[in-house]
Amino acid sequence: MANLKPIPERQFDLAHDSLRQLNLYLHKTAVGDGIKQIHVRNPDGAHSIAVGLDAPLDVHVHGHVGYYAAGMNSHASVTIHGNAGPGVGENMMSGRVHVKGFASTAAGASAHGGLLVIDGDASLRCGISLKGADIVVGGSVGSFSAFMAQAGRMVVCGDAEDALGDSLYEAVIYVRGKVRSLGADARFEPMTDTDRATVKRLLVEAGRDEDPSAFKRIASAKSLYHWHADANQEY
Amino acid sequence: MSGLQLEESAGFDRHTIDYIQRAAASGLYEIRGLGAKRRVPNFDDLLFLAASLSRYPLEGYRERCATKTVLGTRFASKPIELAIPITVAGMSFGALSARVKDALGRAATELGTSTTTGDGGMTTEERAASKLLVYQCLPSRYGFNPDDVRRADAIEIVIGQGAKPGGGGMLLGQKVNPRVARMRTLPEGVDQRSASRHPDWTGPDDLVIKIKELREITDWEKPIYVKVGATRVFNDVKLAVHAGADVIVVDGMQGGTAATQTVFIENVGIPTLAALRQAVDALDDLNMRGTVQLVISGGIRSGADVAKALAMGADAVAIGQGVLVALGCNSATYVTAGTPHSAVDDYARLGTAPGFCHHCHTGKCPVGVTTQDPELELRLEPETGARRLRNYFKTINMELTTIARACGKQDVHHLEKEDLVALTVESAAMAGVPLAGTSWIPGQGVS
Numbered sequence: 200m201a202n203l204k205p206i207p208e209r210q211f212d213l214a215h216d217s218l219r220q221l222n223l224y225l226h227k228t229a230v231g232d233g234i235k236q237i238h239v240r241n242p243d244g245a246h247s248i249a250v251g252l253d254a255p256l257d258v259h260v261h262g263h264v265g266y267y268a269a270g271m272n273s274h275a276s277v278t279i280h281g282n283a284g285p286g287v288g289e290n291m292m293s294g295r296v297h298v299k300g301f302a303s304t305a306a307g308a309s310a311h312g313g314l315l316v317i318d319g320d321a322s323l324r325c326g327i328s329l330k331g332a333d334i335v336v337g338g339s340v341g342s343f344s345a346f347m348a349q350a351g352r353m354v355v356c357g358d359a360e361d362a363l364g365d366s367l368y369e370a371v372i373y374v375r376g377k378v379r380s381l382g383a384d385a386r387f388e389p390m391t392d393t394d395r396a397t398v399k400r401l402l403v404e405a406g407r408d409e410d411p412s413a414f415k416r417i418a419s420a421k422s423l424y425h426w427h428a429d430a431n432q433e434y
Numbered sequence: 435m436s437g438l439q440l441e442e443s444a445g446f447d448r449h450t451i452d453y454i455q456r457a458a459a460s461g462l463y464e465i466r467g468l469g470a471k472r473r474v475p476n477f478d479d480l481l482f483l484a485a486s487l488s489r490y491p492l493e494g495y496r497e498r499c500a501t502k503t504v505l506g507t508r509f510a511s512k513p514i515e516l517a518i519p520i521t522v523a524g525m526s527f528g529a530l531s532a533r534v535k536d537a538l539g540r541a542a543t544e545l546g547t548s549t550t551t552g553d554g555g556m557t558t559e560e561r562a563a564s565k566l567l568v569y570q571c572l573p574s575r576y577g578f579n580p581d582d583v584r585r586a587d588a589i590e591i592v593i594g595q596g597a598k599p600g601g602g603g604m605l606l607g608q609k610v611n612p613r614v615a616r617m618r619t620l621p622e623g624v625d626q627r628s629a630s631r632h633p634d635w636t637g638p639d640d641l642v643i644k645i646k647e648l649r650e651i652t653d654w655e656k657p658i659y660v661k662v663g664a665t666r667v668f669n670d671v672k673l674a675v676h677a678g679a680d681v682i683v684v685d686g687m688q689g690g691t692a693a694t695q696t697v698f699i700e701n702v703g704i705p706t707l708a709a710l711r712q713a714v715d716a717l718d719d720l721n722m723r724g725t726v727q728l729v730i731s732g733g734i735r736s737g738a739d740v741a742k743a744l745a746m747g748a749d750a751v752a753i754g755q756g757v758l759v760a761l762g763c764n765s766a767t768y769v770t771a772g773t774p775h776s777a778v779d780d781y782a783r784l785g786t787a788p789g790f791c792h793h794c795h796t797g798k799c800p801v802g803v804t805t806q807d808p809e810l811e812l813r814l815e816p817e818t819g820a821r822r823l824r825n826y827f828k829t830i831n832m833e834l835t836t837i838a839r840a841c842g843k844q845d846v847h848h849l850e851k852e853d854l855v856a857l858t859v860e861s862a863a864m865a866g867v868p869l870a871g872t873s874w875i876p877g878q879g880v881s
Contacts, residue, residue, distance in 0.1 A: 218650065222650045222651075223653060246646060246647065247651075251580055251650065251652070253584075266640070266647065286635070290578060290634075292580060304634075308575075311579065327634075349620060350619050368620060424625065426625040
């Protein structure tokens with residue numbers, strides 16, 4: 200008798216399958232087919248892989264991806280076994296995006312929820328306009344990271360380049376290494392027990408074991424929250 | 435006292451003196467709402483050449499004149515079909531109350547046209563009331579989320595706004611109430627400064643990829659609009675076409691805002707008239723007229739304006755300030771439960787009067803349109819507002835078809851540049867139509 204159970208895994212090979220076929224399957228078919236895990240081979244730097252997912256799928260991309268991988272993700276777990284181009288996990292709402300290599304600019308831009316993990320370095324503007332997601336970067340982050348970040352946490356295990364946290368709102372940044380410079384209205388603040396517990400939890404979720412007490416806290420001084428004449432043009 | 439002692443300086447007139455003294459006292463630039471108040475060449479400077487012996491008119495009241503408009507035919511599998519070429523421009527919840535957004539949706543739905551969200555996300559009221567809703571993707575990404583992307587009928591990527599091309603939005607703290615703050619993920623009461631650059635792309639080549647991402651997310655169903663504030667329009671429109679836009683929205687400098695620096699409103703960007711001609715030239719240059727649709731906005735007020743915009747090559751118009759005025763903006767009264775009430779004292783408390791108010795930024799709109807104040811917003815009843823807007827749009831649509839029929843057109847989209855002449859040298863040059871009574875188009879020689 201034939202086994203009528205759905206195949207638990209589905210493979211896509213972007214050397215033969217189109218991006219449209221992949222994303223359409225992830226949007227419309229995977230859940231109905233009972234597929235939980237999807238493997239994507241030969242991404243070859245393609246843009247918009249696994250964007251707009253809205254179900255608890257487990258997607259593994261084996262290779263490097265271009266722009267916006269896992270953009271606007273909800274519920275899904277997307278693991279990139281390679282490097283990611285600009286905007287990985289942009290505007291994600293929930294779920295988990297894990298880049299095993301390095302990430303280019305604007306990683307996690309405007310992300311509202313979920314966890315973005317980057318094992319390597321992240322380039323410029325990591326966590327720009329962050330709106331509630333958590334980001335853990337195993338390496339260092341480029342300049343203007345967390346620019347205008349509104350909510351959420353960013354944990355940087357390496358160093359941060361210039362203008363970290365420029366025009367921050369309520370997001371909080373934790374950096375273990377050196378900070379080349381802070382942006383307008385960002386300031387160092389004392390680490391509390393709550394901060395250390397938060398960093399520890401995020402590191403564990405990211406699969407890391409750095410010492411939380413080695414991190415510094417950066418948050419908004421809130422001097423730009425209200426418009427006034429003494430802000431020295433920092434608007 | 436002789437008259438000579440009261441001679442006003444042209445360079446330092448009372449307005450300028452007031453400006454300098456206010457700046458000296460406060461150390462802050464002025465922020466205000468609505469659009470440019472300075473006189474710029476506009477659609478009033480154009481006239482129609484209707485039918486006569488050389489053209490054949492339609493009967494004004496009997497013969498059909500089509501107004502159906504389809505936007506987003508280039509790549510989207512579900513283009514937007516509008517009954518009229520007049521749409522509601524993007525205005526945010528935050529700038530406007532939820533009741534106003536509800537009213538806009540109701541009126542647009544009754545008329546078979548679209549409404550547009552703004553910087554601050556999509557409200558449930560707006561989505562429920564609007565049959566056709568265009569969802570803006572702005573630099574701030576406030577409230578932007580994939581569920582609403584999927585619930586939208588089209589996506590509009592906003593590069594800039596006519597009132598402030600190159601600038602981000604503003605919403606002063608008095609309008610950032612708990613709901614607005616929650617939707618935008620901001621602290622309550624903060625003076626919000628929106629980003630002026632998108633967070634995840636930086637130029638036209640990136641925009642190509644961004645648009646493809648949105649198409650993938652929406653399974654290539656929804657039209658993607660790109661909106662630009664009018665500056666280098668010829669180049670911007672070409673780049674937007676290259677980036678893959680289905681529809682391009684060009685917003686001229688007369689376009690309104692909820693709050694922006696006055697210096698920005700009055701001194702940045704080009705007039706809608708000039709912007710429209712450049713946009714049409716760009717589409718013509720690429721042979722994209724009819725493939726990529728063009729929506730023009732920025733100071734459109736009347737059916738004559740709409741007709742002139744269509745004749746110059748727009749496929750549709752978007753109206754913001756005119757919509758607010760229809761709802762009661764700058765009216766001396768507001769109406770609740772069928773009873774008119776005077777708002778004059780409330781205007782006076784803002785230091786202004788009906789007909790002059792531009793105090794949207796304060797959140798203290800005397801007629802309840804641009805406010806988040808729980809008491810003031812009750813001054814605009816959604817049903818009343820919807821009725822007024824419906825009447826306004828119906829009126830200007832009738833004006834549009836009246837002109838089209840007089841020009842012998844069975845479809846308003848058949849209006850053409852050849853139907854137009856200009857009253858001034860400036861408007862002739864900007865619009866690219868002949869000065870009335872001549873065949874001279876400045877800059878193009880004599881034909």
